[in-house]
Amino acid sequence: MNYRAYSPLLLVFLMSLFGGEALAARNGGEQFDGTVNSFGWLKRPIAVNHVQIRNVQEKQVGLSQFNGKIILLNLWATWCPPCIKELPALDRLQQRLGKDNFEVVAISLDDDVKLAGEMFFDTLLIKSMALYFESAENLGRDFPVDVVPASFLIDRKGQAVGVIRGYVDWDSAETDVVIKRLIAGVTAASLRAEKAQQQQAE
Numbered sequence: 001m002n003y004r005a006y007s008p009l010l011l012v013f014l015m016s017l018f019g020g021e022a023l024a025a026r027n028g029g030e031q032f033d034g035t036v037n038s039f040g041w042l043k044r045p046i047a048v049n050h051v052q053i054r055n056v057q058e059k060q061v062g063l064s065q066f067n068g069k070i071i072l073l074n075l076w077a078t079w080c081p082p083c084i085k086e087l088p089a090l091d092r093l094q095q096r097l098g099k100d101n102f103e104v105v106a107i108s109l110d111d112d113v114k115l116a117g118e119m120f121f122d123t124l125l126i127k128s129m130a131l132y133f134e135s136a137e138n139l140g141r142d143f144p145v146d147v148v149p150a151s152f153l154i155d156r157k158g159q160a161v162g163v164i165r166g167y168v169d170w171d172s173a174e175t176d177v178v179i180k181r182l183i184a185g186v187t188a189a190s191l192r193a194e195k196a197q198q199q200q201a202e
Contacts, residue, residue, distance in 0.1 A: 032166060034167060034168060034169050035168060035175070036172070036174050036178045037174055038166075038168075039163065039164045039178070039191075040162060040163050041161060041162050041189070041191050041195060042160065042161050042162065042163070042188065043189075043192065045155065045157075045159035045160060045161045045188065046159060046160045047157075047158060047159050047160075048063055048143070048152075048158060048159065048160050049062065049063050049064040049066075049067060050063070051063045051139070051142050051143075052134070052138075053107055053132045053133065053134040054132060054134060055130065055131075055132055055133075056117065056130075056132075056133075058113075063154070063158060066105065066158070067156065067157065067158050068156050069100070069101055069102055069103050069156060070101060070102045070103075070153065070155065070156060070182045070183055071102075071103055071104075071105055071153070071154040072090075072102075072103075072104045072105070072151055072152075072153055072179070073105045073107065073143075073152045073153075073154055074086075074087075074090055074104065074105065074107065074149060074150070074151045075107055075109060075139070075143065075145060075148050075149060075150045075151070075152075076106060076107070076108060076109070076148055076149050077109045077110050077116075078112075078115055078116055079110075080148045080149060082149055082166070083148055083149040084119065084124065085167060086149055086167055086168060086169075087120070087124050088124055088126070089170035089171045090104050090106060090129060090170050091104075091126045091128050092128075092170070092171060093170045093171075093175060093176075093179075094128040094129045095127070095128040097176065097180070097183075098128060101183045102179060102182075102183055105130075106120075106126075106130070106131060106132065107132045107134055107139070108120070108131065108132070109135070109136045109139070110133070117131060143160075144163075144165070147165045147166070149166065149167060149168075150163065150164070150165040150166075151163070151165075151168060153182065155188065162188055162191070
C-alpha cells in the first residue's frame with residue numbers, strides 16, 4: 001500500500017512547506033547530522049490529536065490524552081536496527097525530562113505485539129517509557145511511515161510541529177536544549193526562523 005497517499009504530514013513536506021527537509025534522511029535534501037539540529041519545523045502545524053494508538057493492554061488511546069504536554073512521538077520496529085539503537089537513549093530522555101510538561105511516546109509498528117514487547121522490556125530493559133502499538137496502515141493515514149525510525153514533535157494543542165526521519169542521538173546536549181525551549185514556550189515557528197537564519201549564514 002502507498003502510505004504517502006494517506007499522510008497529510010508527508011503531503012505537506014512534499015509541497016515544500018519547509019524546503020523538502022522531511023526527505024533529508026533518504027534524499028539528501030538537507031544536511032543530516034544525527035542530532036535534533038536536523039529537525040524540520042512545519043510552517044503550518046497539523047492537528048494529530050484525533051489519532052488512535054493501542055497500549056500494552058490492547059486498549060485504544062487517543063493522542064488527545066497527551067494534550068497539554070510537549071510530545072516526542074517515535075515510530076519504531078523490531079526489524080529496524082537504528083530504531084533499536086536509539087530506544088535506550090529515548091528512555092533516558094524520558095527519564096531526564098519526562099514530567100507533566102513532556103513525554104516520549106514510543107509506538108511500535110510491528111504486527112507481532114509480543115515480539116515488540118519482549119524487545120522493548122526484556123532485551124532493551126526500557127524502564128521510563130510506556131509502550132504503544134499501531135499498524136503502519138492506520139498510522140499511515142496521518143504520519144509518513146515509509147522511513148523508520150521517525151520522530152515527530154507535537155505541541156501542547158496536539159499539533160505536529162516538527163519531524164526528523166532517521167537515527168538521532170537523543171543523549172546529545174542539543175536534545176535537552178530544544179526540548180526545554182519548547183517546554184518553556186518557544187514556538188516551532190521561532191525555531192524554524194532560527195534554522196533558516198543559520199542556513200543563510202552558512
